[in-house]
Amino acid sequence: MDWIRLGNSGKDLTGVGGRMRPVSPQELATHNTQNDAWLAVRGRVYNITHYLPYHPGGPEELMKGAGIDATQLFDKVHPWVNFDSLLSKCLIGPLRHSMPSAEELFDTSNPPPKSDRLREPSKAQELVRKSMENLANCITPVKKKISSRSEENVKGSPPSKIMQSLIQSSDLPVSISRRAASSPIKTIQKEEVPALRYDWIQTSAKLTMSLYTGPLANPGGCARITEGVLLIEVATNGWLRQLKLVPEEKLQEPLQLRVYAESGKIDVTAFKSDPKIWKGCGEVTLGVATRVSSPRTVACRVAAVGQVTHDTSLMTLQPLAGTVVVPIGHHIRVHMTVSGAECIRSYTPVGEGWTSQDDLTALKLAVKKYSTGTLTPRLTALRIDDIVTLSGPYGNFQLQKLKLVKKIYLIAAGTGITPMLGLIKFMLARSNPRCELAHLVFFNKTEEDLLFNEYFENMSQDDER
Structure with a gap:
């Protein structure tokens, strides 16, 4: 709702005066920072700079497509979203397609020896592959030849903007050779406190608070109403954050709490004592992150x-x-x-x-x-x-371990099946990357001991994976 209000405020969200104009891939590639982010989806270029804080998956996910044609990335994650309507106020213009010349793609005058080639696919190879997949969606090639003699490569200078775009593309390898002008990745020793953002939506009967912890953060938490105040506690990787809401009017239990594991979103829904539309949700306070010192005890x-x-x-x-x-x-x-x-x-x-x-x-x-x-x-x-x-x-299990997994094999016996249930649902529902196979080996004494057998049967009939 806040994004819709911003779009209707009259503010220029295009950054170019609102005048439609074509954008070349070269120009698109220069807008790849959080303060100046453009992306292209299905032939249209949008300025997403102002939309970044509103993206449910977080700015970091949307920035994977900044400066490039993000059509493939978009189709992998949520192709059903009506992006054209959502980003209509950010539309700059059509993406002007131009094919790279053969001279730009290939320099055969001095080919490097086999032992000196990149361990990862070269930029030219990636450009050819992308062009073959979709002729309209090609990335401007890097004109400078990559070789072991390149002075910049020897010094380990940062990747060019084009190379950064290639690195950010989710369907390309994450690691990159030093010969491609990338210095070794240094391990960050300092522990980062996880971010927490929130949003809200209402009907006349209920109010839903949405908290965003980041993709695959695997959050846990609890929610309760104490003396009229809604308290929501969210735990991720040993850190605890609290959101305190003093509602505009009275809320009542029961509370409903749902987690979307892939996006890391938590929805907490409370019912209004007096059904009607509020002007706002109330006063919200986000507490500082603290380390979880000991497990909580709760009476049920x-x-x-x-x-x-x-x-x-x-x-x-x-x-x-x-x-x-x-x-x-x-x-x-x-x-x-x-x-x-x-x-x-x-x-x-x-x-x-x-x-x-x-x-x-x-x-x-x-x-x-x-x-x-x-x-x-x-x-x-x-x-x-x-x-x-x-x-x-x-427990200390992290969903990040499954980030790139497409095939998962699960082994369980008896009531040991219960930890696998959540993993099966998560893997089969995941959108990026999609799961190709979930294989369960389930040991029991007799057939009548099989837990949740009818659900497994129905799932294997409905989903060939």
Whole structure:
């Protein structure tokens, strides 16, 4: 809504006076910084400088297409988005296509020896490949020949703007040879505090706060209403950030909390006590980032108890204070006092899409009952409205490890399937890059012990991957 208001404010978002004019690939390549960013999509060039703070995936994702024809990148991530309408006030003009000459692409007068060639594809090879894929979307070639004798290469000078554009293109190799004028990447020792941005949207009945933690940040967190104030805590990679909202009018529970793992977005939805449209969301305060010193403990009410198999129960636990989300690949611990001593067991919550009813306010645990066990007979004997204590989340799994993975192989046994459920959903829903194969090896004693078997069957029928 803020972006629409800015577009209707009369401000020149094109940066060229609003006059339509053609743009050459050479000119496009010079606008590749956050203070001056242009990109081309499907033959149209847009000035995205003012749009960067509003991009749901974060400025860094959009900057991958700055200075180049970003059509392929756009189609990989979200081809269904109506970009022409969204960026209509940023339109500069059509991209003027020009094919590079053979002399520019190839210099055969002095070819380097085989041992002296780039380990990565040369710029000329990449340009030919891109031209063959889409003749209209070619990048202006680098006229300067790359060789081991180049003085700039020997000194390790920074890459040219064209080379930076090639590096930023998501479908090209991330690493690049020193002979291509790139100095070795230095490891950054200083730990960076993750950024947190927010946005909001409303209907007459509810208010949704959207928090952006960055792509593949794998956030966890909780939300609650305390004395009329909405408090949202977000944890990413050991850092905790809090958003405090003093709403314009009264909000009420239950809260709904949903995480979009690929983009790192968290949506927290609260219901309005008095249904109507507000002028604003209220007063928002973002707290400073702090290190997570210890796992949180939360009391939960048993909201429902069902069966997954003959000896495994599905327990729906509702936190007494708000709602909680656990990052993919992380787990929680159940604490109960048995014979005067504390007994602790670890469980990975079952996420969305694995039960007949998805409750965005609760945690679901698949608990297998062992007749000789210490905790599970008592845990599965709990009834609705009983109270149980949880702590967490625990774990150090990072989704960044799956950033470039296209084929994933999962091995699980019994209730050990629960950590895999979130990974399967994430991989099959991911858009960039798309998953090609999710292969599960699942060990059980008998067929009747298979957990969530009907869901696996339906998924393999609906998705050939």
